[in-house]
Amino acid sequence: MADDLPTGVAMTLEPLVTRVLAPNASAYTYTGTQTHLVGTTDLAIIDPGPADDAHHAALVRAIADRPVRAILITHHHRDHSPAARRLAAETGAPITGCAPLVVRDAGEQADAAFDKDYAPDRVLTDGEQVSGNGWTLQALATPGHTANHLAFALPETNALFSGDHVMGWATSVVSPPDGDMGDYMASLDKLLLRDDRIYYPGHGEAVERPQRLVRGMLGHRKQREGQILRLLREAPQPVAAMVARMYVGLDARLLGAASRSVLAHLLDLARRGLVVEEGDLWRSI
Incomplete structure (x- = not known):
């Protein structure tokens, strides 16, 4: 093992x-x-x-x-x-x-x-x-x-x-x-x-x-990207709210890593013109 x-x-x-x-x-x-x-x-x-x-x-x-x-x-x-x-x-x-x-x-x-x-x-x-x-x-x-x-x-x-x-x-x-x-x-x-x-x-x-x-x-990363876009189509949200819904039951020690990965996806999506940051919130375009 x-x-x-x-x-x-x-x-x-x-x-x-x-x-x-x-x-x-x-x-x-x-x-x-x-x-x-x-x-x-x-x-x-x-x-x-x-x-x-x-x-x-x-x-x-x-x-x-x-x-x-x-x-x-x-x-x-x-x-x-x-x-x-x-x-x-x-x-x-x-x-x-x-x-x-x-x-x-x-x-x-x-x-x-x-x-x-x-x-x-x-x-x-x-x-x-x-x-x-x-x-x-x-x-x-x-x-x-x-x-x-x-x-x-x-x-x-x-x-x-x-x-x-x-x-x-x-x-x-x-x-x-x-x-x-x-x-x-x-x-x-x-x-x-x-x-x-x-x-x-x-x-x-x-x-x-x-x-x-x-x-x-x-495939996993593209699935995460799809989750983010679906959540933002519901309503503008902060990163923490998205992490809470995307990583249910995650070890608390790994929540920081999850937040950074979600942010990395958001920044990539923003460069591609799919989302935009407004203060503490992100929304889809």
Whole structure:
């Protein structure tokens, strides 16, 4: 069972991929953040996780004195990137991956807070690669959960490290202003054009039928969009009223995330000319 996954244990998922689970389980991280080690004789480390001594020690054990060619970051949330700095100092590997962000307004960030000290040595753009002995990782721009989110494809085994864009347990929080629902949906459409065999997400189990899951996620978001439009056709409403009707029985710890996702939908609908904001209320056009 996923709830019984051990933290700090290096688990081989396939010959080129090892997973180490960080001990930071929460309502937003599920069983914790998963760090992936790619390679055999030399390594890339994807999302080294939070600044946690026990997790760092587990990664050092899993690395086992092998050279680390790159520390790759999918996005700048503090359950994914802070451990990179200590690991880079000890291994000499460059911090590589998503661009740093200047946060204009954190708002009610419902998921993990920003890693404001994230400063990569190299920023990867869509299609750029890093490689080692027998492995290649290609950056795939997948904005939406965050504006700078990257996934990493491993063409040698047709796998994709999907970060928080596609997770193995729930849909991502899309929280404005950094999160953008239009970008998120476009990134899901982008994944549908690919033929990846398996996804290794930042949280939750590996996704063995990724195309089916992505289609389901797109359908889920379009269903939420339809709910919002139906509610606003009844009467102008504030976000809180819509959340109360759309998420009946939701764990109270997740109401903030639900509110941010509804807001993200509203902002996307407003850009498309379907709704408008009037003070604290939203109404359909």
